[in-house]
Amino acid sequence: MGSTSEFGRRDLIKKAAALGLVTVPAMSALSACATSGGDDRKVEKGKKTDSNPFGVNEKAGLEVVIFDGGFGTQYAKDAAKDYEKKYGAVKLKATQDIQPLLQPRMVGGTPPDLVDNSGAKAMDAATLIAKGQIADLTPLLDAPSYDDPDKKVRDILVPGTIEMGQYGDDKCYRLNYAFTTYGVWYSKKTLEDNGWEYPKTWDEMLALCAKAKKKGIAGWTYAGKYPYYIAFALYPFIAKIGGSDVIKAIDNLEPNAWKHDAVLKAFEAYYELEAKGYILKGTPGLDHIQSQTQWTKGKALFIPNGSWVENEAKATTPKDFEVTMAPPSSLDSSDKMPFETIWAKADEPFIVPKQAKNVEGGLEMLRVMLSKKAAQNFAELVSSLTCVQGATDGMDLPPGLASSSQALKDAGDNVVNPRIRDWYQTLDKEKIGGILAEMMAGRMKPKEAVSAIQKAADETAKDDSIKKYKHS
Template identity: 60%
Template structure:
């Protein structure tokens, strides 16, 4: 085994493979990336700005869009593209849907011919911190400052849910990412399955353990999770940490502060989760399950709880019974000394980006402006049972059970909603290091103390590596 810094340097090179740069020494990444193929002369000529065309889109320029075809599908994007075609009938709009974002787009970034708009999501999501650090993304400030699609008196940024624009800000005032979906993360469950045990969602961790013990006696596991993608555990664990110790604990983790992972709230949360494993309350075989396999086991009643995001209502609908009564909740109270009365992780999801070398960046931003209209937002919510970053669009809609529960949970949590930013700043650290260590702990191969030491070492190595672009809360 190499040192933590050796691992981190290898991580960076592997992360930069999304740009076709794996063979380039880490110290030369910026130069190599900036000098890859393509040029500004390839860009379409800008159109004339007007009230109906505030971004100055060239009406005849082609538009190239790539959408991640995951839990939300791509029908919502196609519907928004129909509006774009109606507005710019001379434009040739190319649409591609894929789950292989990195594999498909790596050669295009490397060759300087990326699409005009990308939904950069999924297991092969390109690392946003690397893309920003290597100046591969367009600043979306012109979009945010443009008149909104529905109300010319209101800017696009003023129609977004709180914190969404800030999530896309990595350096200075520039915003390089626009998160389209608005996801609620937490502990998801079926009220119908809890009714089998005459139970409500556990208010305290002792109640949680007691319910899991009762379920185990009936042959039902308390928990399951995406064993092959164990960073899913953080969807419930991070708000648990914040509830125990306060939101500042997560901010310290975001900022890669020394000893952030050694905070007592982190220790207490990890020990509580490890107890689920130690007492046999986790579904047997969970460490080997994909996210869809764990969701299927859960919808079929093999486990009561699963850490997940609000996309699960759409993604798992094929196996979810009609009377499932899907619900989401924040963490149970560890004890009477928790810093926060409630906590929930809610944030923008589905990160949309416009590459710096896109031929039609104005068209890519205009497509996003259309998607952030009330009509497109309502269409997305109606299709996939998820909110968008547009602050509204649900009036008059009959929300499905899970989404209705998510909206209610947001209202109850209020200002104690948290949003860990290191998940976007240091994607590889979160998914490949933190997630892996938590997965090892939940598989019984690491103690909570060992997991903390491993994660802190990786976080420290990331902080000390000058070849990685670092970000901090303001």
């Protein structure tokens, strides 16, 4: 373990990088071509049949790496057992260090066969795709679904799932297994016990936070060490104020997109939470687990998060807590989109590395995971929807999942899906996240934050080494 001074030095470098004061060669190793491996690693293919559409070698083993985060790993272990009923043994490794563990293997041409590329240390998918290191999943989409051979896999997926795996062409490189809703989470019991209602406007939000403060409860907390969590509520808030085109302009790296009036209004609103002392003391130093624990302990009313939080925070959540999700509060009656507007998308991206030994096995494992049995098991285990249509119909859902499902229904067509997070991961996590952290800690004013983020976005737009994407 390094010295305290070394950790302090690293933190300073990270903060400086987030503010654009220094340049960090993030993901530079991925820009190199694979230096070893290749076709000589591939296992011999099996015979294609109706029940084995990819021609998986039935004796070949399969290596899978799963992100050990909010969804845990049991769902993958259960699916692996079903896979093993027909094919070789599955070696499954769980980790939170996806990039540190797998980046050298991707570059060296010795990757696993299937990867859950998720979490704070996920690999930059856009870079991997640009370097030709991820297999096209179109064969999976065109294969017969596991439960009904008359339906292709693409026909059983929730709309928008395939698009989330596309990067500028018709090919699909990622299968986003979970269907995630993002918003503001709270304890229904806490609000009801105090006679409070969820605030639908920002004035109502500030008024409720003031009442909570008098009772010794903070209005908000968040993952200060991973400040991009703030965006889970902030991006749909911006869309409500200025319309979905503002988010599209941000995604497209358009000049002055971040200087839209809706962005400044949203920043000023969230900055007011800090300025009025409505954020839990010490929040900037908390990680996602610590902030969620403070929330489940009743130290703060609200936390911006995704629908995985019900499962991830389960160990510290009181039985009568009643985890509930709501859309971010509206600003006021001038908003362009209704209160019900939320951010929702297919998430938890799985990839099959192109240089994997058993690409066919990786595709088949995904096909197994897209069975109704596996999808329902996922929902039961982790309180989240999957990308499989109708998988949870008729199921008795836990409160958080039920509320997020209802929020999705209430939103109708008013669903936004910012792509900047997966198109430009370094910009989103290191630059935008770092700047938001400074603002939410009171160390940077909203106008300064807007200018700093626009500068970072402009630098990305001008960097010819970064592939660019556009909304159609």
